[in-house]
Amino acid sequence: MGENDKLTEERIFDAATDVFLDKGMDGARMQDIADRATINKALLHYYYRTKDKLFNAVFEKIAGKLFSKFAPVFSENLSLEEKIRFFFREHITFLQQNPRLPAFILNEINRNPARMRKILNNIDINKLWSVLEEQHHDELVRYNITKESIPQIMTTIAAISVFPFAARGLLEAIFEKMNITFDSYIEERKVFAADFVIKALTK
């Protein structure tokens, strides 16, 4: 019954995603995952033999989702400034819908850096620079963006987008005292972030 099959496997995968996102690899319990998928432990192990295999499947899917959001920057036909605005709008909106991803990824990356290296092996980092230079040569000159400054700029952009979600628990506690909500702060951030970065880059 290949139909029902997929349903169950998917239910397991979704339940596992949910539990791992909440508790991390160490804190997650196989029984929890089975419960959340409303199956029993035997069946859980029947589909994913070990906790490790299950976790790896979940982690790779999540990491893929998170990083794939960076791709349009290299494909969309927009000016550099438009791309920056586009990126923050899209990426932050994505994180709004998947707010637990950043903390999860950052935590598991530090627990097991090898896992990350394996995923990154599929990406040719150096090629990205060539593509960027090809598409935006004039703008790069105008903004004074060099190959050397790329690491600083890119990590700054990532930081501005990702950090609020990674530090969500902390920020919510602070914002509570200032009478502002995390949600409105995030909504504002989509344009604040773009303005801020463009301003900083403009000569």
Added chain:
Amino acid sequence: MGENDKLTEERIFDAATDVFLDKGMDGARMQDIADRATINKALLHYYYRTKDKLFNAVFEKIAGKLFSKFAPVFSENLSLEEKIRFFFREHITFLQQNPRLPAFILNEINRNPARMRKILNNIDINKLWSVLEEQHHDELVRYNITKESIPQIMTTIAAISVFPFAARGLLEAIFEKMNITFDSYIEERKVFAADFVIKALTK
């Protein structure tokens, strides 16, 4: 023998800090901590009755250390621009010496937000704005910094400083392929970050 006493308690505390920083609350093992302190488990429990109490002690110390680094911004007698430069230089240098703190704090905050709230209760967030406005009224106007924009600006500054360390495992993997080291990137960042923020804020 109060002397030796303190030595042991400190050895335990340091060992616990080390293990918790590496493995987190869930991943840490009491036996590991005892081993690293070169004492036995009985004595470990003799000093800190439970894993939870030990963890809380470690967490509060670490959180205190991390946040205390934000304080000089309100005490040093410098212009706003100088303060921004001062902050990034000092804070990033501190993180260079304690690179595992950010990932640890962010992770544990999300696992147990209540713990953070308790610590933040000792800080009067709203007062900080008054102090800032008192000390830098003219500059705030000049830079177009309002009470409303403070959350965006402050979290951006924190993000730029903290994120590289929280994402260290990821960045190291990427930088490897670009033939640059995390250390040189961080060294650069002390001034890049300040320049970037000041540029973004200047009208």
Added chain:
DNA sequence: AATAGGATAAACCAAATAGTTTAACCAAAA
């Protein structure tokens, strides 16, 4: 000399947990 308390080794306990096994159920396919 006696005592108190830090320190140890080692065995122990109870609970949690990953993973396995077994026997039985049921529906769809052969």
Added chain:
DNA sequence: TTTTGGTTAAACTATTTGGTTTATCCTATT
């Protein structure tokens, strides 16, 4: 009708782990 394979409940194993207990040792203080 038989077989196959997804599915279940439940008991079970082996190991890990937080925490306790006990008996013993050592040393500084009384």
